Amino acid sequence: MNDNTTHVEKPLTDEGGEVRELTAADxxxxxxxxxxxxxxxxxxxxxxxxxxxxxxxxxxxxSADVVEYFRESGEGWQTRLDEVLQAYIAEHRKAA
Structure with missing residues (x-):
């Protein structure tokens, strides 16, 4: 881009409210x-x-069904998934 060209910034969202991919300039x-x-x-x-x-x-x-199940449980779903995996480890360490 040279000095004679005017930079026009794109809106961050489209008509439907979806946010576009952000650039380094954004x-x-x-x-x-x-x-x-x-x-x-x-x-x-x-x-x-x-x-x-x-x-x-x-x-x-x-698996999509695993992600869907935990996401449907609401905010904090990633923490709950971590807790399930922690419980799995604890149970299987006892068995070993």
Missing amino acids: MAAFRPIGDVLPELAKIIPTRGKQKTPTKERITIRL
């Missing part, structure tokens, strides 16, 4: 919530930096 343009909505920032709880991560981020493929 991310760079974001500002802290306290700068944009200071009153909202006052009531949103903040979480400090984790001293020692307790969980590891991975990519895993699961």
Whole structure:
């Protein structure tokens, strides 16, 4: 892009409200919530930096019915799935 070209930013959402894939330029343009909505920032709880991560981020493929079952259980479904796997390990360590 040269100086004679005007950059037109795409809206973040389409007519149906779906958010498009964000670009590096989108991310760079974001500002802290306290700068944009200071009153909202006052009531949103903040979480400090984790001293020692307790969980590891991975990519895993699961059966669609497993994912659907846990997602339907509502917010926190990933934690519940982790708890089920932890229980499995505990039970099978006893048997070994």
